[in-house]
Amino acid sequence: MTKRAEIPFRNIETAAGILPRSFYSRPAAEVARDLLGKILVHGRAAGRIVETEAYLGLDDRAAHASRGITPRTKVLFGPPGHAYVYFIYGMYECLNLVAEPKGTPGCVLIRALEPLAGLAAMRRRRPRARTNDELASGPGKLTLAMGITRRHNGADVTSGSLTVRSWPDDSRFEIDVSPRIGIRYCRDWPLRFFIAGNPCVSRHPVAGPPAS
């Protein structure tokens, strides 16, 4: 397991670097790509975003928003820069960030984080993780590790206890693209983005097509 220094708390106890709402008010795929390398902060816990997926609007049958406004999906049609947290498989919660201008649905699923701060608390919340790299290496794992639940649904991530921030050297990496994971519809759409070679990415790229 890679050893990493935790980031100093004083850097996440201020509002420094919080991404403005305009960052999210763009096409979901652009926001998904640009979210890589940014820092997700909740209280004293923080992690670097290393894997995301974009979910679009009415044409994207894999997206919750494709069936229109329901009690669950209404936040997707609201202003950007808010959290959309939903419960899945009777057991897990997934964090999305609403993208696109108000009235246009779209969001970014945060799929994996590289833990940076609050590692002890993450370990307590994820006792089954065997290494630090596994603490938040999946959409259900990261909400557990970060203490994010449905109570954050609709929360404004440009202020408050749950925020996303830029970091000085957050673009020194290569980005890989692939289809999204675990969906039936629109399987070929290249809407998954991840930091190449990062050990916290949930699933590494499949080996190329079989020879012959």
Added chain:
DNA sequence: CAATAGATCATCT
């Protein structure tokens, strides 16, 4: 290493 089963419930049909 790959495939699979089981856990468990909000949401929508």
Added chain:
DNA sequence: GATGATCTATTGC
């Protein structure tokens, strides 16, 4: 009543 943007343990090669 079926399904699902998942995770873990277990089984089998």
